[in-house]
Amino acid sequence: MSDEKLKSEQLADIDYNPPSKDWMDVKPVIKKGTFNYPAVEASEKYLDLPFSRKWDPRDDDWKLPENWKEIVLKGLKDLLGKYRSFKVFMDICVRCGACADKCHFYLGSGDPKNMPVLRAELLRSVYRNDFTTAGKIFGKLAGARELTEDVIKEWFLYFYQCTECRRCSVFCPYGIDTAEITMMGRELLNKLGLGIDWINTPAANCFRTGNHLGIQPHGFKDSVDFAVDDLLDFTGIRVEAPINKKGAEILFVVPSADYFGDPHYFGFLGYLALFHEIGLDYTFSTFASEGGNFGLFHSAEMMKRLNAKIYAEARRLGVKWIIGGECGHMWRVLHQYMDTINGPADFLEEPVSPITGTKFENAKSTKMVHIAEFTADLIKHNKVKFDRSRNDHWIVTFHDSCNTARGMGILDEPRYIIRSTCNNFYDMPENTIREQTFCCGSGSGIGTDENLEMRLRGGFPRANAVKYVREKHGVNLLTCMCAIDKATLPAVMDFWVPGVELAGVHELVGNALIMKGEKRSGDLRGQPFKGEEVKEHV
Amino acid sequence: MNAFYALFAVILLLLVAWVGVGTVDLYSLFGIIIPYLAFTIFILGFLYRIIKWAISPVPFRIPTTCGQQKSLPWLKSSKLDNPHNAFWTIIRMALEVLTFRSLFRSTRAELREGPKITYGDTKWLWAGGLAFHWAFLIIILRHYRFFVEPVPAFVLYLQSMDGLFQIGLPVLYITDAVIVVAASYLFVRRVFIPQVRYISLFADYFPLFLIGGIAVTGILMRYFTKIDVSAVKELTLGWINFKPAAPEGIGIMFYLHLFLVSVLFAYFPFSKLMHLGGIFLSPARNLANNNRAKRHVNPWNYDVKVHTYEEYEDEFREVMKEADLPVEKE
Numbered sequence: 029m030s031d032e033k034l035k036s037e038q039l040a041d042i043d044y045n046p047p048s049k050d051w052m053d054v055k056p057v058i059k060k061g062t063f064n065y066p067a068v069e070a071s072e073k074y075l076d077l078p079f080s081r082k083w084d085p086r087d088d089d090w091k092l093p094e095n096w097k098e099i100v101l102k103g104l105k106d107l108l109g110k111y112r113s114f115k116v117f118m119d120i121c122v123r124c125g126a127c128a129d130k131c132h133f134y135l136g137s138g139d140p141k142n143m144p145v146l147r148a149e150l151l152r153s154v155y156r157n158d159f160t161t162a163g164k165i166f167g168k169l170a171g172a173r174e175l176t177e178d179v180i181k182e183w184f185l186y187f188y189q190c191t192e193c194r195r196c197s198v199f200c201p202y203g204i205d206t207a208e209i210t211m212m213g214r215e216l217l218n219k220l221g222l223g224i225d226w227i228n229t230p231a232a233n234c235f236r237t238g239n240h241l242g243i244q245p246h247g248f249k250d251s252v253d254f255a256v257d258d259l260l261d262f263t264g265i266r267v268e269a270p271i272n273k274k275g276a277e278i279l280f281v282v283p284s285a286d287y288f289g290d291p292h293y294f295g296f297l298g299y300l301a302l303f304h305e306i307g308l309d310y311t312f313s314t315f316a317s318e319g320g321n322f323g324l325f326h327s328a329e330m331m332k333r334l335n336a337k338i339y340a341e342a343r344r345l346g347v348k349w350i351i352g353g354e355c356g357h358m359w360r361v362l363h364q365y366m367d368t369i370n371g372p373a374d375f376l377e378e379p380v381s382p383i384t385g386t387k388f389e390n391a392k393s394t395k396m397v398h399i400a401e402f403t404a405d406l407i408k409h410n411k412v413k414f415d416r417s418r419n420d421h422w423i424v425t426f427h428d429s430c431n432t433a434r435g436m437g438i439l440d441e442p443r444y445i446i447r448s449t450c451n452n453f454y455d456m457p458e459n460t461i462r463e464q465t466f467c468c469g470s471g472s473g474i475g476t477d478e479n480l481e482m483r484l485r486g487g488f489p490r491a492n493a494v495k496y497v498r499e500k501h502g503v504n505l506l507t508c509m510c511a512i513d514k515a516t517l518p519a520v521m522d523f524w525v526p527g528v529e530l531a532g533v534h535e536l537v538g539n540a541l542i543m544k545g546e547k548r549s550g551d552l553r554g555q556p557f558k559g560e561e562v563k564e565h566v
Numbered sequence: 567m568n569a570f571y572a573l574f575a576v577i578l579l580l581l582v583a584w585v586g587v588g589t590v591d592l593y594s595l596f597g598i599i600i601p602y603l604a605f606t607i608f609i610l611g612f613l614y615r616i617i618k619w620a621i622s623p624v625p626f627r628i629p630t631t632c633g634q635q636k637s638l639p640w641l642k643s644s645k646l647d648n649p650h651n652a653f654w655t656i657i658r659m660a661l662e663v664l665t666f667r668s669l670f671r672s673t674r675a676e677l678r679e680g681p682k683i684t685y686g687d688t689k690w691l692w693a694g695g696l697a698f699h700w701a702f703l704i705i706i707l708r709h710y711r712f713f714v715e716p717v718p719a720f721v722l723y724l725q726s727m728d729g730l731f732q733i734g735l736p737v738l739y740i741t742d743a744v745i746v747v748a749a750s751y752l753f754v755r756r757v758f759i760p761q762v763r764y765i766s767l768f769a770d771y772f773p774l775f776l777i778g779g780i781a782v783t784g785i786l787m788r789y790f791t792k793i794d795v796s797a798v799k800e801l802t803l804g805w806i807n808f809k810p811a812a813p814e815g816i817g818i819m820f821y822l823h824l825f826l827v828s829v830l831f832a833y834f835p836f837s838k839l840m841h842l843g844g845i846f847l848s849p850a851r852n853l854a855n856n857n858r859a860k861r862h863v864n865p866w867n868y869d870v871k872v873h874t875y876e877e878y879e880d881e882f883r884e885v886m887k888e889a890d891l892p893v894e895k896e
């Protein structure tokens with residue numbers, strides 16, 4: 029049974045009827061394809077995390093520390109004291125169920141514990157039991173239950189089956205954000221050494237080398253050199269891509285997958301081409317070689333530890349301000365947390381585009397501008413010329429990434445760029461885009477191979493909306509501004525809607541950009557432009 | 567099961583009042599002591615809960631943004647759903663509280679052949695919830711007439727609006743009908759929508775039955791069993807002048823009503839009904855999305871162990887030099 033191939037008809041056969049048994053009596057089942065492997069000890073040790081050990085979620089014994097209960101309850105108390113959000117969200121849910129069918133994991137699995145409200149109740153029930161008068165007196169009647177090892181196992185399963193996408197929060201009458209509750213849950217789990225490898229190992233890499241992939245400085249330089257060569261091949265132009273250059277005007281920080289992953293890389297070529305064409309004085313940094321932040325998926329403290337390098341490097345290099353590349357959760361951190369945790373950035377200047385003179389008022393404190401804001405401004409001021417037909421081989425749609433949609437609101441900048449750089453753009457149905465966008469199903473550090481079944485299930489609503497525009501308009505390119513999407517959606521697309529590729533928005537920019545002295549041989553993937561594939565054979 | 571327990575609980579409460587007043591004549595207990603006690607618990611409990619929330623820190627500014635951000639001047643931002651300043655945040659909150667905008671947005675997912683998921687609009691919960699709450703609010707405001715003499719103009723105005731249809735005698739208040747229908751709807755959906763039934767606790771049914779019970783006893787005494795209204799006003803004015811006296815002969819239905827109201831008041835601060843206060847303090851809604859323009863301060867921000875550039879360069883200096891990357895120390 030080990031390697032049965034998953035079939036889409038099977039996965040789409042979803043039963044939304046909850047079981048007859050009360051949810052508190054349903055034990056968690058750790059099943060192949062729906063959980064993530066625990067973190068390797070070396071990574072946890074590198075980060076000084078507690079109770080790192082060898083353990084397996086499939087075993088009965090999770091080797092919890094002796095005083096695990098005390099640790100969790102103390103941790104819970106601590107978090108309740110630190111976060112009004114957590115405390116209020118624990119207290120005010122009326123279980124109206126409005127959020128229930130808004131979660132992609134519930135829609136894709138039918139498992140009632142993936143309804144945001146029930147996911148929250150997994151923790152809320154313990155909160156009631158130990159922190160509320162009603163719960164202490166009336167117990168189960170008040171919705172309280174005792175903290176047991178099974179509860180911990182349930183948390184492990186379902187807090188790593190939430191991608192912290194915040195879609196539920198949009199529909200909740202009180203804005204209850206289950207992502208916030210999941211974050212607290214994960215923080216508690218990590219106090220028991222119950223972290224997963226695809227979060228804690230990238231975090232350890234990032235702490236050491238500056239990026240999740242563990243690429244060392246010379247490796248970073250190789251990648252960038254390689255990109256410069258590729259761009260020469262495709263455009264006939266050799267661009268400069270400065271690294272660790274002191275006194276540059278702008279520090280440019282991207283998610284590491286941009287220079288190492290496919291299809292991210294084509295968008296990376298797009299950045300290089302654009303910055304060359306407008307003559308931007310910028311630099312990469314090998315130390316701040318990651319904008320992404322898997323610390324966010326671990327704890328507020330880990331997020332801060334990993335984020336610190338960005339301002340530190342901006343200060344060391346003496347830049348004026350910072351631009352950040354295409355990435356979802358990276359921007360949640362940069363937009364909603366960075367200034368608070370590692371600011372104030374009073375050693376930087378308020379960002380002004382050196383090309384258009386536009387003041388980025390919205391970033392005047394953080395001093396960090398999203399590349400899409402920067403590029404949209406260039407286009408609006410006619411500072412770049414495009415030949416849209418060079419993207420005619422693509423029929424394009426756009427996936428709003430959860431974090432940038434619901435934790436920031438950058439919705440129209442990318443659409444403006446896309447419309448300026450291609451001729452065929454079709455949005456997906458309105459209940460599946462913008463603030464109502466559906467998650468890729470693999471965000472927040474759970475985009476692993478071992479978790480594939482759950483990812484495919486979680487990706488189902490997104491894929492279904494893509495299928496709609498594919499059938500209606502022949503869409504063959506799903507663009508997005510998120511490194512995790514680009515890494516994980518290809519598998520989801522192949523499974524549910526074969527024939528749709530992924531691309532960053534700046535790949536379209538790089539294709540369409542008219543560069544002085546260019547000799548284009550094809551697009552940034554080395555494919556011929558539309559109409560030119562014929563010529564080759566003549 | 568939880569629904570039955572909740573129903574029993576409310577029936578039990580009714581019996582308690584029935585026995586207490588109807589057979590043992592405990593007028594002072596049910597007419598004075600319990601109402602005073604319940605009201606005190608309500609006020610203190612409510613304040614306690616609100617203060618506890620209000621003093622807990624808001625380390626991060628984490629509004630859930632539901633529309634285009636304010637960025638470039640020529641891009642139209644969604645002021646209401648992604649407010650960038652305090653003014654629009656207040657408007658967002660006001661509309662949320664008064665019109666339940668988030669619920670209005672709701673969709674109902676359906677899986678069809680294909681497979682294909684559709685998201686139809688669904689306004690039922692929004693309409694039912696809104697009707698329930700507004701009716702409740704207007705009814706409470708109408709009750710104000712028992713506590714002041716002469717009755718203020720706005721209450722008279724509310725009364726006449728509410729009785730606009732002039733049906734029956736005494737005139738039927740629209741809100742009386744609405745609250746019964748809406749509460750019934752909220753109950754019925756809780757029982758019949760499998761997912762909602764699955765998540766429902768005793769604490770979800772109990773307030774519904776309690777409020778339902780209050781509405782029904784209220785309606786019964788107004789339209790059917792009839793009570794001595796001037797005696798009621800004597801009692802209520804006695805309460806607020808701190809010269810309480812419980813007149814006999816108001817009618818048992820009044821005491822049943824009053825007891826359920828007392829229980830509601832006393833129960834309120836310990837229950838999910840506190841969402842009334844909590845919604846105003848929800849950080850996903852009550853903050854402006856201007857994080858990058860205005861720094862938010864975390865009161866408990868503390869230093870953490872970081873990896874410094876110096877440590878980084880110490881580890882990688884040799885490979886950096888080989889790769890012609892500039893270094894701080896040769």
Ligand code: HEM
Pocket residue numbers: 122123124201662663664666669691694695698699702752753756770771773774777839841842845
């Ligand atoms: C600012 C004020 C308030 C807002 C915005 C608000 C909002 C809501 C919403 C959106 C729901 C969910 C829909 C539903 O289940 O009906 C709800 C439920 C409920 N509210 Fe309120 N509410 C407020 C004040 C109150 C007050 C003062 C009470 C007083 C008794 C109350 C009693 C209830 C009850 C009993 C339910 C549960 C209905 C159910 O179980 O289905 N609410 N409220």
Ligand code: SF4
Pocket residue numbers: 120121122123124125126127128144145199200201202203204
């Ligand atoms: S929508 Fe909000 S209040 Fe309703 S069940 Fe979900 S979390 Fe609770």
Ligand code: SF4
Pocket residue numbers: 130131132133142143144147189190191192193194195196197206207210
């Ligand atoms: S944050 Fe997203 S994944 Fe998590 S419960 Fe809410 S909708 Fe589901």
